[in-house]
Amino acid sequence: MRRVLAAAAIALLPVGAVAQPDPGILRMAPAGDLRVLDPIWTSAAITLNLGQMIYDVLLTTDSRLNPQPQMAEGWKTSDDQLTWTFTLRANLAFHDGTPVTAEDVVASIRRWAVRVTAGQVLFARVASFTATDARTIVLVLKEPFGPVLEALSSPVLAPFVMRAADAATDPFQQVRTTLGSGPYRFEADQHRQGDRVVFSRNPAYVPREGAPDGYAGAKIAHIPRVEWVYLPDAATQAQAIAKGEIDVIETLQSDLVPLLRRNREVDVRVLNTLGTVGHVRPNSLQPPFDKPKARQALLALLDQAEFIAATTPDPSLGRECHSLFTCGTPLESQAGIAEWSRPDPERAKRLLAEAGYRGEPLVLLDPADQPSIHAIALLTADALRRIGANVQVETMDWSTLVTRRNNKGPVGPGLPGWNLAFTTWGGFTFASVLTNTPLVATCDGRNLYGWPCDQELERLRAAYFNATAPGAARAAADALQLRYFEVVPYVNTGIFQQASAWRREISGIRATFYPVAWNLEKRAR
Numbered sequence: 001m002r003r004v005l006a007a008a009a010i011a012l013l014p015v016g017a018v019a020q021p022d023p024g025i026l027r028m029a030p031a032g033d034l035r036v037l038d039p040i041w042t043s044a045a046i047t048l049n050l051g052q053m054i055y056d057v058l059l060t061t062d063s064r065l066n067p068q069p070q071m072a073e074g075w076k077t078s079d080d081q082l083t084w085t086f087t088l089r090a091n092l093a094f095h096d097g098t099p100v101t102a103e104d105v106v107a108s109i110r111r112w113a114v115r116v117t118a119g120q121v122l123f124a125r126v127a128s129f130t131a132t133d134a135r136t137i138v139l140v141l142k143e144p145f146g147p148v149l150e151a152l153s154s155p156v157l158a159p160f161v162m163r164a165a166d167a168a169t170d171p172f173q174q175v176r177t178t179l180g181s182g183p184y185r186f187e188a189d190q191h192r193q194g195d196r197v198v199f200s201r202n203p204a205y206v207p208r209e210g211a212p213d214g215y216a217g218a219k220i221a222h223i224p225r226v227e228w229v230y231l232p233d234a235a236t237q238a239q240a241i242a243k244g245e246i247d248v249i250e251t252l253q254s255d256l257v258p259l260l261r262r263n264r265e266v267d268v269r270v271l272n273t274l275g276t277v278g279h280v281r282p283n284s285l286q287p288p289f290d291k292p293k294a295r296q297a298l299l300a301l302l303d304q305a306e307f308i309a310a311t312t313p314d315p316s317l318g319r320e321c322h323s324l325f326t327c328g329t330p331l332e333s334q335a336g337i338a339e340w341s342r343p344d345p346e347r348a349k350r351l352l353a354e355a356g357y358r359g360e361p362l363v364l365l366d367p368a369d370q371p372s373i374h375a376i377a378l379l380t381a382d383a384l385r386r387i388g389a390n391v392q393v394e395t396m397d398w399s400t401l402v403t404r405r406n407n408k409g410p411v412g413p414g415l416p417g418w419n420l421a422f423t424t425w426g427g428f429t430f431a432s433v434l435t436n437t438p439l440v441a442t443c444d445g446r447n448l449y450g451w452p453c454d455q456e457l458e459r460l461r462a463a464y465f466n467a468t469a470p471g472a473a474r475a476a477a478d479a480l481q482l483r484y485f486e487v488v489p490y491v492n493t494g495i496f497q498q499a500s501a502w503r504r505e506i507s508g509i510r511a512t513f514y515p516v517a518w519n520l521e522k523r524a525r
Helices: 002-012 045-054 102-115 117-123 148-153 234-243 254-261 292-301 304-311 345-354 371-386 398-404 427-431 455-466 472-487
Strands: 025-029 059-061 067-069 072-077 083-088 126-133 136-141 184-186 196-201 225-229 248-252 266-269 276-282 362-367 391-396 420-426 491-496 499-503
Touching (some): 067 148, 102 117, 102 136, 117 126, 248 254, 254 266, 292 371, 292 472, 362 371, 371 420, 391 398
Antiparallel strands (some): 072 083, 083 136, 248 499
């Protein structure tokens, strides 16, 4: 099918007239349709991209993942490392003209901390977090905590700053407004689901000083208008960028990489050098995956080599990774891997039976408009069928899946419940215990969809964060990995590189986990 699609795309790329570029508009084909507008309520990448467009953050990271001030002018710490004081830059304002105050920042970060792993870990150690005047924020810890800045600066699931009134929304309810203080404004009256999202330059935005570096430094909206044009068909995207009808493809289907690399008007790039991780998320509330043995069955069943071959035809762009922590990063571990690194279908079948599975339909949520995730869903379905499972694949678009995966209800005919959902995460997510949101296994039902519950895993996560003696963090990471193999809150399917495509008229492209529009420039031909 990949070869057929690529051949069809080549045949459909005409050599006719190319649209003359309009330097005033940047058109990007995003990876999905924007339906959820709250980047704290969801982990969907397209909503996080919305957040980067219209909101700003107190801190962020540069291209080397070092924390840097963004809305903050800077910070200072007390000698005992318990008190952290952040000062906001002057002249920060929301899109409606009202000033950004320390109260807005405090309210926004408090809401973020309820939903996001890094915030939960940090705020478990916070004694107070207050605005002492309009520009000053004071964080007081109960005990020293080394990664304070890392927690507040992550560009993935970032603590976007909203107005305090919006941030007062229950963290488990969606904020319906889209009014930030970032370099672009969301044009709500021009948003058409299934078609396009429109942003306009914020003329009042005051960039910070400093050269752009990753997500840090100056954010300058050179291009007055940005449109996300939803084109779910990969071949249509390829035609559109070849003709100059769009300027950027956020996520280029792997089979089309060689085709567009041959086009002298298109630049194909991999921005996220840590790669993208395929991800299978069992619903731990519903049988059979409420039992650890059923989740272990997935671990024993799924062959990473097959998934990598399906998500990228270029072997150099994919690699197996059985570590809990992203391979090639400091926490990569070999603990327990020997037992689980090779597929064993017979063992998987036995484990599934021991978990009480008796042939009930397993509902898999399949996003057909996301080629890589779609492939992961279909390969999982095929593997389960080979060991005799009764699989029901429910095909939908990505935006529908993002909403439905939050349903905790039972699985059955006509019911919206589910057994397996699929996604991808940036490799950055799994490089640290602090940012690994899917690993959280609190038993309050308020963790990420799938809702795993394991008190021992939570104890080991806490032990990692409390480790101070030499070598203690390494030992705690290995213990976490061993417990992961016992309870399996999720299964990753290997790492692959995802390319984006850019018209040559675009410059200022930065190495970020997801494409951003600020600092881009577009020239006329």
